[in-house]
Amino acid sequence: MSLVRVETITYDGTEPFEVPGEVLAVLHTNHNQSRMTVLLRVDVDQAVLADPVEDDGKAEDTHYCIGMKGDGSRCTREVDDVGDRCWQHPEEDDAE
Ligand SMILES: [Zn+2]
Numbered sequence: 862m863s864l865v866r867v868e869t870i871t872y873d874g875t876e877p878f879e880v881p882g883e884v885l886a887v888l889h890t891n892h893n894q895s896r897m898t899v900l901l902r903v904d905v906d907q908a909v910l911a912d913p914v915e916d917d918g919k920a921e922d923t924h925y926c927i928g929m930k931g932d933g934s935r936c937t938r939e940v941d942d943v944g945d946r947c948w949q950h951p952e953e954d955d956a957e
């Protein structure tokens with residue numbers, strides 16, 4: 862995802878010209894082009910996402926269905942919450 866913004870870039874004439882994104886249009890330059898106002902498309906990933914969305918290694922636990930399979934072993938299907946059952950092991954099945 863990207864985002865377009867207006868940016869003023871100064872250029873001292875010695876460095877390779879580098880902008881933090883893709884220049885879509887030059888809106889204004891001063892007489893020797895040492896300063897330009899440009900329409901810039903920047904990558905949102907590097908421009909905005911200062912802090913990553915990931916929880917710092919503290920991933921949510923995986924919960925498993927509490928039902929029993931036909932052979933008597935614990936079901937290994939993942940469910941959303943502790944004590945939940947998967948579609949294959951509804952509560953009434955436990956009576957056996
Ligand atoms: Zn199950």
